[in-house]
Amino acid sequence: MLAYVGALARLTSQAAYYAFVGPFRGRPLRLGRAFSQAMEVGVRALPVLSLITFFIGLILAIQGAYELKKFGAIHFVADAVAITMTRELGPLITAIVVIGRSGSAFAAEIGTMKVNEEIDALETMAISPVQFLVTPKFLAMILMLPCLTIWANFMGILGGSLFGVLKADFTFVEYMRASVSALFMRDIVTGLIKSVMFGMTITAVGCSEGLATGQGAESVGKSTTAAVVMSIFLVVVVDLIFTSLFFFAGGI
Amino acid sequence: MISLHDLRVSYGDREILHGVNMEVKRGETLVILGGSGSGKSTLLRTLVGLEKPSSGEIWLKGKNLASISDDDLDEIRRKMGMSFQSGALFGSMTVGENVGLPLREHTKLEDSTIEIMTRLKLEQVGLGGFEDYFPAQLSGGMKKRAAVARALSMDPEILFFDEPSAGLDPIIAAGIDQLILELKQAFHMTIIVVTHELASAFLIADQMVYIDKGVIIAQGTPAEMKANPLPRVRQFFDRVAEPEVEQEMDYLQMLTATHRRPNR
Secondary structure, three states: OHHHHHHHHHHHHHHHHHHHHHHHHOOOOOHHHHHHHHHHHOHHHHHHHHHHHHHHHHHHHHHHHHHHHHHOOHHHHHHHHHHHHHHHHHHHHHHHHHHHHHHHHHHHHHHHHHHOOHHHHHHHOOOOHHHHHHHHHHHHHHHHHHHHHHHHHHHHHHHHHHHHHHHOOOOHHHHHHHHHHHOOHHHHHHHHHHHHHHHHHHHHHHHHHHHOOOOOHHHHHHHHHHHHHHHHHHHHHHHHHHHHHHHHOOOO | OEEEEEEEEEEOOEEEEEEEEEEEOOOOEEEEEEOOOOOHHHHHHHHOOOOOOOEEEEEEOOEEHHHOOHHHHHHHHHOEEEEOOOOOOOOOOOHHHHHHHHHHHHOOOOHHHHHHHHHHHHHHOOOOOOOOOOHHHOOHHHHHHHHHHHHHOOOOOEEEEEOOOOOOOHHHHHHHHHHHHHHHHHHOOEEEEEEOOHHHHHHHOOEEEEEEOOEEEEEEOHHHHHOOOOHHHHHHHOOOOOOOOOOHHHHHHHHHOOOOOOOO
């Protein structure tokens, strides 16, 4: 497992090299590819992400109210939803949706290329497969995941507001105001830091499984499955690490 | 131009090439022949730097690929072109974009110039006008031609072909042979072809090399190879099937021998 994570770290640092250091060393960045990846990873995920996080927000509100009612504190449901979404569920659910859509797609795309000798072809043309394939995806993910997370947080709060307005005596404006005032900058920022880390993890796992594909169509299926499963697992591990970090480093 | 000294290549602990020695002169067309599993593909992959030798030397244009830096390898690769067995065209790009890719990545030429050069290369291989087609829309022969066009796009000094006629009908295969001959005559490129199609080999080769179980057991001009008396070589050239096992003990050994599963 440690060797696996080590390999992921190596791939990520290579991708980062081509993204941030390469341009100053005569290896220009092709932003066109990164842009089209960003469209695919981000913009096209909006419909399904919006729906999912809206429902999650609603579920959070209902479950939160179930407990808060006992203390006669149902008016705190707005706070509960807002904080839980921005600190935890917004980034995590976004990451899971992106894993399902893009993590698997990265592995399948690169895996199929490997099987068709296209990765070898790139190498013989003196084009680094990491620079050509991984770096655009890497840039797209670290840009899009925070953006998607912000949107997810908003949709989650919106979902909670449905419950708040119908069952907790809020008006829409009151609910939104309560949500905003419950949030501190650090809630949003910690969530966004997590989302960037998730993005890097998902790219690393998806691309490295793709590059490690064996021969034949069956291997592509295996790589794709492995990419999704390992991504989910590692995202949760990263989540645990950063949640603990933020908690113990001064209770943020 | 290219010389190999005692080259050994292994996949893990399985040695595939057991000390290969070979010379290729500039402007020469070398055909590497061999049966399935003989190591010819491994030899080709090592020549283009896709596999690293486990020992021995492999000199290409004055540099030893066994101990070369990545930058130097990139430098050499820019002057090299390779056409893969399945074409290995990038499915997400058009034929034109495929052929223009090396130019786009390695030169600062303008798009319009790249487009003209792409059209030129495609004309050369007989695919003029197909720039906007996607690889999935091409037939097998056309894919191979497009792959050759892409290999030619940086005007390489050395061209490598991995089984250029594999899976093609005789007419299309003859077309590819014709193309290789034209490239040879027009540009005097050094060309290395791995194949087991005998007709193609005799047509295009200046030198031939026969590799069997990881060792070169015969080399020479086509005429010399045809006259080679070694039984293994004769079997290959005369298209003789593996002899029936006649001895009982041999038969028993064949049935019960443990085979190590090939591990790539």
